[in-house]
Amino acid sequence: MPGAAVVPGTAAAPRTTAATGGVAAPGGVAAPGSATVPLAVRAGAPAVVPPPAAVAGLEWRPLGAVDIGGLTDLVGRIEDADDPPYRTSAEEIVEYFDSGHAWSAMGGWDATGSLRAFGFVRVRHGDTSLLRAFCSGGVDPLWRHRGAGSAVLDWQVARGRQMLVETGKEAPARIVVHVDEGMDALTRLIEARGFEPRRWYTEMRRDLSLPIPEVPLDRHLAVVPWSPDLDDAVRRAHNRAFGDHWGSQPHTPESWRQGRTHFAPGWSFVALDRSSDRAQVAGYLMSGRYEQDWPALGWTEGYTEIIGVLREWRGRHVATALMTEAMRAYRDSGMQYAGLDVDTDNLTGAVRLYAKLGYEVTRTSAMYTVEI
Template sequence: MTPDGSARALRPLAERVNAPARLSVPDGAGGLHWRELHTGDLHALGQLVRRIEDADDPPYRTSEEEVAEYYDDSHAWSGLGAWDADGTLRAFGFVRIRHGDITLLRAFCSGGVDPAWRGRGVGSALMDWQVARARQMVVAVGREAPARIVVHVDDGMDAMASVLASRGFTPRRWYMEMRRDLSVPIPQVTLGTHLSVEPWTPELDDAVRRAHNKAFGDHWGSQPHTPETWQQGRTHFAPAWSFVALDRSTDRTQVAGYLLSGRYEHDWPALGWSEGYTEIIGVLPEWRGRHVASALLTRAMRAYAADGMQYAGLDVDADNPTGAPTLFAHLGYERTRGSAMYTIEF
């Protein structure tokens, strides 16, 4: 299958990707010294990310723990940094491919340039390196499958969108951030016999992982999680705000749905409000249409409100095949901002 779900014969991946045999760092671009990043650069990287976000003022902030996730070993990763003459990191870029990708290889690119060094060709040099490095890394996986290079672009980042378009990227998917005012009464949702929403526990977590792989198997671009990749990105996981819908209608309890939350206190000043954030919500096909998602969401809303949160937040693919945006709107969620996924497809 191709990335868009259509069936056609694919040429060998190495032929489609056309990766460069050798790749040099863009040394000298912007008057900076470039070299590969390693874990010893974490402090400098965190300081650079802070300067970028302080200048651009996005409605979030990246914590030190989240910066460290660039080096997470659930991904194959490659990073590049650029230093000025005083030894200050002024630009960075990462390319990351999750080890669990099987039927679709995804090379995620992320990075940024110090505001003081913009307009000198640094960002363009960095993007060219990332695209070329992503091509190399996709081929190095050694798996014959469709592949894509991915960059996420927030609303308003028109200059970035233009840079990507000039390098062959196309917007492929759109996402919405939404919030729900918790001062508005939360509806009561009744589930059928043998169905209940219960607190998440570590003992349930691997069953939730397996349920997630099944629930998202029909979603665009989704790939299954291994036990290792499932744990990635949990720096701000909130167990007390996470729930599992269980079906006990047989002698074997089954996961019907799940909701995992995050607590991002460092984002709240930039957002302008406090919120409980729904990271992942899923309902398995057999239980869709039985109010399981609504029961999970309202249970989480009550947990957020009990801890003094002003809003419930989440993000959603605008073309979600389960009709999730309509459900969220029905429960009182409203769009706050959006983003787009730009890709090069192979």
């Protein structure tokens, strides 16, 4: 759930955004003139960030891996109360502490020693041309409306500014919060602190009981199962395909392998062009299996984590062939639906493609940012 919403509850950011070809609206830049002003000046980071304000009778201290059990219990209580259409697994909570990010976290404990609130700020090491501080957190349902959420958010914004400067890099930067539809209290809270909506995402599903079309490809193109020996070639293809995608940053071999707790190799595919002596990756589709979400969703689904087609092969039905192959794999595993999340401003025609394949909208979310 990296990048999830702050308070009063937790809400997942798009796990990944499916984009045919990896091209969306150009962007990802900060305010005009930022390129000429050092980040240390733009960020206005405080020299010292104290713990959140002492509210609601909570004692605050840094969260660490030793607190994973209490954090897992707290996230479970929050999601049981808010009933979002997903659930965060214990394995995903462990990923909060992964080495692919610089991270900072605070927890608030009550007098009995129970964790009642938490906040994370995470900055990915691999970000280069755009630096991002992702905020996530939540407050126990029994401890809401006492000021804990505001205290956590104020700490996150201050710490986010500080951590962006600590990267030592000079680039546009932003502090990011993702918000699910219907989270009006959270929206008011972050807007009062200068966050503005920057991007909107649509969750979609496709009924797998409907016929799945056959998609013929050019003679030298073929869709093959994902395999470990293709993985780094897919990573390099992904960096090329998403090089001009809004806000996208390149993956290192290390960052590419992280966050794969629920990766489904058997549901993932690569489109290869064998027109030359050396096969080239023309496109790819990677899937996730989030069984913990299915009771909350009310159906089973194979989830398309990410799909990309390189520029040279766009317009040749590669994306459609990858998606229909994944649909068949989901269906053959007994799934009821295929699911994905798409950036609604995607300029590649992704939303139209998905609708043509039978996908329907289920919910929406938004990315709010403070641009630095």
